[in-house]
Amino acid sequence: MTEAGHLRVPQWQTGQLAPVAAAREDVEGPVLTGDARRLAERTIAKYPVRRSALVPLLYLVQSEVGWVPRQGMREVAEILGLTTAEVEAVATFYTMLKLHPCGKYVVSICTNPSCALLGGRALYERAKEILGEQCEHITPDGMFTLEEEECLAACDKAPVLAVNYLFYDRVSQELLERMIEGIRAGHVPEAARGGVPGELKDVSRTLAGMGSQTPPQPDTVPAGEGEGGGAPGG
Amino acid sequence: MAEFEPVLTARWGNPDAASIDGYLETGGYQGLRKALDMEPDAVIEEVKASGLRGRGGAGFPTGTKWSFIPQNTGKPVYVTVNADESEPGTFNNRELLERDPHQLLEGAIICAYAVRCHTLFVYCRGEFVWPGTVLERAVAEAYDRGYLGEDIQGSGFDLDVMVHRGAGAYICGEETALLESLEGYRGQPRLRPPFPAVEGLYKSPTVINNVETLSCVPHVMDRGASWFASIGTEKSTGPGIFSISGKVERPGNYEAPMGTPARELIEMAGGIRGGKRLKAWTPGGSSTPYLTPEHLDTPMDFDSVQAAGSLLGTKAMIVLDETDCVVDATLRFTQFYAHESCGKCTPCREGTWWMERVLRRMEAGHGRTEDIDLMHDVGQNMLFKSFCALADGAVSPIDSSIKYFRDEYEEHVRLGRCPLKDEGRPRLEAASPRSGGTTGETAQELPEGRELSLGEVLA
Structure with missing residues (x-):
């Protein structure tokens, strides 16, 4: 892996602007119908001001489509009495709202120093190798999207990997390989806490404020190893 | 030191503690009962007298913050719990939510009672799918048992609680960005004043407290x-x-009294891995300047850490040993800030972007001696020039690493490579650069002699 850290003339100075991204994909509407519409109204009613429901409604769109297409933004704008631009301005700000078609399972690997010091970066490289070229967008089978994640606030379990934002502790490369094999074969391993992650659509529903994706349950033994360090209270 | 009994983590070994029955059996909601028997102002006075200071990083006295809330303005008062924990290296809020959600909830209810708030929001980090779910379950239980809703425990006090999920943005842990986000906007900080105590959520008086801060309140x-x-x-x-x-x-x-020396804390964590030597550590996450082995006897309290030249921040100690490259770690932290800068203020948006590029060049062995001063200079132009402290935090690892490890930067320049690169150490630099472009591609595009210095570009 060769590298050099030369500064680069910014594109706005050289006039070589990056090619305009291909027209963004969209879906045919309507996205929010029947049940989803009713959930949207229920969510809005929970807030003192309607606009506060914007991110929850975008999660609701994601729970229907698997990502947030412009059609979804248009519908949310209409529901909240905003312009599509206002909605898009918000949607583009947050990394958990996916603006392109995404794998059913978003695999996030933390490479922030607390994890990288214990192998997070190498784990990410390995995941990229296993999942292939396009995995940072979506794998050809539509199963995975790989994301390099910033600190997930689980540095005691470093390196941390999350599948649809449920965490797996101290993930080794071998465990990663087994996990991906398992998911491909339809056996999603149980997360360290929170049960078996559902698809991104299911998790998005939870995030929209529509209740738990899995029934409440006590701590479970992590897929990798038992609870090790970090004994409370010391 | 007298034997210390854990307080905040006392229930962590108890798997039932996350349920309301488990919580009640272990003395839960006793603090709330006492509070409800007191006048709200007396509760504020008690919290003031405790000396409790905010644990989200700034260390502002909690009771004083509550006392700033004006009453009878004709507007509702809001309390917002900041559960958007994402400062690199910080993970106690997550565990507090997962293992003892009612402790937080009890503290939040007491806070709401004290400031006469009837609608409380918990802004829960989006990635905390499970901790947020545990909390939602606790909220449902609390409603069920009359600790939330109307006429809480017969006191006549009403409170509704709602858990709002974030969507992946570090900046939303900054209190005014959090409010923007909760109002349905991009999470970008607001100019202060007015402070949230006067004009916060929906332009109403608002208290924003961290999870650990509120978890102290029941006690x-x-x-x-x-x-x-x-x-x-x-x-x-x-x-x-x-x-x-x-x-x-x-x-x-690890729970310990505030002011416990850093050395003892690292010993509690089993000491340095593999018997290696400590090189550098952060006292409060990546936004706080590095300290060195010389500072190990610093008591971990707000003032002592500040006197040692850093900040207590979120009490998150990230430990580097002798085989770790400080330049690489600093680069990775800088990539974090470049990624997480909300883009509102120019010094932060541009400064973090350029700093990443200079550090990448340095770590890759193409740095120049003058880059060290260049980075310090850019840092001076980022400090205290933005709406919030993100840029200030971004400067911390850079400036402090130059202060304590200047020789390591110089070694990178002299050798034309990272001196620790071949020792099998884990790489810390992000796989995907945050400021765009790849370093390899850049090298090809820019022939020798066409490298620009930052000063040149910004001139």
């Missing part, structure tokens, strides 16, 4: 301000949870 009410103040130091009272990560034997959350 203050139950066992009294003077008991709480007897723990820790005079100006940093109470117990605290220290998140220790990186090259220690047992990374984890």
Whole structure:
């Protein structure tokens, strides 16, 4: 892996602007119908001001489509009495709202120093190798999207990997390989806490404020190893 | 040091503690009962007397913050719990949510009672799918048992609680960005004044407190301000949870009195991994300047850490050993800030972007001696020039690494490579650069002699 850290003339100075991204994909509407519409109204009613429901409604769109297409933004704008631009301005700000078609399972690997010091970066490289070229967008089978994640606030379990934002502790490369094999074969391993992650659509529903994706349950033994360090209270 | 009994983590070993029955069996909601028997202002006075200071990083006295809330303005008062924990190296809020959600909830209810708030929001980090779910379950239980809703425990006090999920943005842990986000906007900080206490959520008086801060409150009410103040130091009272990560034997959350020396905390975490030597550590996450082995006897309280040239921040100790490259770690932290800068203020948006590029060049062995001063200079132009402290935090690892490890930067320049690169150390630089472009591609595009210095470009 060769590298050099030369500064680069910014594109706005050289006039070589990056090619305009291909027209963004969209879906045919309507996205929010029947049940989803009713959930949207229920969510809005929970807030003192309607606009506060914007991110929850975008999660609701994601729970229907698997990502947030412009059609979804248009519908949310209409529901909240905003312009599509206002909605898009918000949607583009947050990394958990996916603006392109995404794998059913978003695999996030933390490479922030607390994890990288214990192998997070190498784990990410390995995941990229296993999942292939396009995995940072979506794998050809539509199963995975790989994301390099910033600190997930689980540095005691470093390196941390999350599948649809449920965490797996101290993930080794071998465990990663087994996990991906398992998911491909339809056996999603149980997360360290929170049960078996559902698809991104299911998790998005939870995030929209529509209740738990899995029934409440006590701590479970992590897929990798038992609870090790970090004994409370010391 | 007298034997310290864990307070905030006392229930962590108990798997039932996350349920309301488990919580009640272990003395839960006693603090709330006492608070509800008092006048709201008396509750504020008690919290003031405890000396409790905010644990989200700034260390502002909690009771004083509550006392700033104006009453009878004709507007509702809001309380917002900041559960958007995402400062690199910090993970005690997550565990507090997962293992003892009612402790937080009880503290939040007491806070709401004290400031006469009837609608409370918990802004829960989006990635906390499970901790948020545990909290939602606790909220449902609390409604069920009359600790939330109308006429709480027959006191006549009403409170509704709602858990709002974030969507992946570090900046939303900054209190005004959090409010923007909760109002349905991009999470970009607001100019202060007005402060949230006067014009916060929906332009109404708002208290914003961190999870650990509010988790202390039930204990203050139950066992009294003077008991709480007897723990820790005079100006940093109470117990605290220290998140220790990186090259220690047992990374984890460790509860100890505020002011416990860093050395003892690292020993609690089993010492440096593999018997190696400590090189550098952060006292409060990546936004706080690095300290070195010389500073190990610093008591971990707000004032002592500041006197040592850093900040207590979120009490998150990230530990680097002798085989780790400080330049690489600093680069990775800088990539974090470049990624997380919300883009509102120019010094932060541009400064973090350029800093990443200079550091990448440095770590790759193409740096120049003058880059070291260049980075310091850019830092001076980022500090205290933005709406919020993100840029200030971004400068911390850079400036402090130059201060303590200048020779390591110089070694990168002299050797034309990272001096620790071939020793099999884990790489820390992000796989995908945050400021765009790849370093390899850049090298091809820019022939020798066409490298620009930052000063040149910004001139």
